[in-house]
Amino acid sequence: MPRPFASSADLDDKTQTLEVLADGVYALTAEGDPNIGAVEGEDFLVCFEALATPAAARDWLAVLRTHTDKPIRYLVLSHYHAVRTLGASAFHAPVIIAHDRTRALIAERGEQDWASEFGRMPRLFREPETIPGLTRPTLTFSSTLTIDLGGDRGDLDLAYCGRGHTEGDIVAWLPKHRVLFAGDLVETQAALYTGDAFHREWATGTLDHVASFGAETLVGGRGAVAHGRAEARAAIDQTRGFLETMLRETGRVRERGGTLKDAFAAVHAALAPDYGGWPIFEHCLPFDVSRLWDELDGVERPRVWTAERDRRVWAELQD
Numbered sequence: 040m041p042r043p044f045a046s047s048a049d050l051d052d053k054t055q056t057l058e059v060l061a062d063g064v065y066a067l068t069a070e071g072d073p074n075i076g077a078v079e080g081e082d083f084l085v086c087f088e089a090l091a092t093p094a095a096a097r098d099w100l101a102v103l104r105t106h107t108d109k110p111i112r113y114l115v116l117s118h119y120h121a122v123r124t125l126g127a128s129a130f131h132a133p134v135i136i137a138h139d140r141t142r143a144l145i146a147e148r149g150e151q152d153w154a155s156e157f158g159r160m161p162r163l164f165r166e167p168e169t170i171p172g173l174t175r176p177t178l179t180f181s182s183t184l185t186i187d188l189g190g191d192r193g194d195l196d197l198a199y200c201g202r203g204h205t206e207g208d209i210v211a212w213l214p215k216h217r218v219l220f221a222g223d224l225v226e227t228q229a230a231l232y233t234g235d236a237f238h239r240e241w242a243t244g245t246l247d248h249v250a251s252f253g254a255e256t257l258v259g260g261r262g263a264v265a266h267g268r269a270e271a272r273a274a275i276d277q278t279r280g281f282l283e284t285m286l287r288e289t290g291r292v293r294e295r296g297g298t299l300k301d302a303f304a305a306v307h308a309a310l311a312p313d314y315g316g317w318p319i320f321e322h323c324l325p326f327d328v329s330r331l332w333d334e335l336d337g338v339e340r341p342r343v344w345t346a347e348r349d350r351r352v353w354a355e356l357q358d
Contacts, residue, residue: 042357044350045159045322052162057102058264061216063192065106066258067099071229071318072163073122074258076220077103078213081189083112087211087220089127089174091156094166096126113186115197116176117222117260118205119144120235121156122163127174136184137176138199140207148343149173155344159322200224200248203241204233204260206340212252219252219271223260227274229318231281234326235341238334242282250275261318284309289331303328303356325356 053070060066063079076087084107090096114132116124119141127135150173157164164170178184186195193215200210204223211220223232224245233241250272257271258264265274288309292302306328314320329352330341342348 042321044353046319047159047161049160049322050162055102057106059106060218060256060258060264061213063107064213064216064218065103066220066264067102068258068263071261074260074262075099076211076258077107078188078195078211079107079109079192080112080186080195081192082109083189084109085113085115085186085188085195085211086111086130086132087115088117088123088222089114089125089130091122091125091160091163092165092167093126093129093169093171095163096129100129115209115211116141116174117210117220117224118208119149119152120205120223121149121153122160123222124149124174125153125170128171134178135174135176136178136180136197138207138209139179139181141205141209142176142179144205144207145173145175151343151345154346155349158346158349198248201240201245202237203245204231205235206237208245210249210252212254217253217255218258219249219254219256220258221249221254221260224249225257225259225274225278226281227257227259227262227265227270228277229259229261230314230320230323231278232319232323232327233282233285234323234330234344236327236330236334238282238286238331242279242286246275246279246282281310281314285327285331289328289335293332293335299329299332300356302332325353328356 053072055069058066066076068074078085111130111132114130114135116137184197196212197209208224254271255268265271288305289302292305
C-alpha cells in the first residue's frame, strides 16, 4: 500500500504541555507539533510564533491567560512558514517582528506555502476559515534587535544566525535566564524539515552561532524543551547530525552517478535507526532530500513548493 501523503493521515490530537521556564517565561509543547512561547515584560507580553490558524492560536492564548493578563505588544515570527504565521491575527499585536528576508519570502511565496502546508498537515489548520490572509510583519531587521523588557526583567535579544531552515530564521535569547527560543533551527527529538533549507550553512556556521549562546534551556521548533546545558547542546548536536548524515549520504550517491530516488533511499536507511521514530520523519524526508539534491546541483535558493509539486515529489520518491 502506498504511504499516506505527508501528515495527511495524522489526525489525532496531541497533548499540550505548558512549562514555566523562568519567571514570566513560557513554552507550550505538543508531542512534536510546532512549539510556541511567550515572555513577560514589566507591563507587556512578547509572544513567539503564531501557529497555523487564529482558532489554534486562541487556544494557546487561553492557556497563557491563566498565568498573565498583560497585553501583547510584540509577536515574533521565527520564519515564514504558514504553520508559524497564519494565526497571527488572534494576538492583536501592535508590532509583528520578523527578519527582513522573512518579509520578502512571505511576499514571494507565502500563498503557495499556505496551500502546500495545508495539504501536508491538515490537522494543524483547525478552522482554516478563521485565517484572514497572509501575515505581514510590521517591523523587520537584518542582524539583531533588542527588546527592553523593563524593570529588572532584562532584555530579549532577537538574532539572525545565518541561513538554515530557511533563509530568514531568527532566534530569541533571554540572557538573564539563559533561555533560547531557537525556532526550527533546532529540533529536540523531532525530525528536521529541510525543504526550504541551506544545508551546508545550517550544519556549520549557523548552528555554531546558535551554540555560541550557551543556552541552559532551549526551546526548539518541535519536541520537548531541553533543560540544562547538556540537553541543549545535545539538541543542537542531534540537529547537526541529521544534516551531516543527509549531506554525506546524498553526496555519496551523486559521486557514483545515482539518482534522486537512490539518494532518498540512502538517506532514509542512514537516518532511520536514530531518527525514524521521531515526529514527522516520514513526512519530511522526501521534501528534505529533494531540496538537498537541488542545492548540491547548484540551485542556490529553494524552489517554491506548491501543492502540486508536493504530490509529484512524494509520488516520485515513495513509489
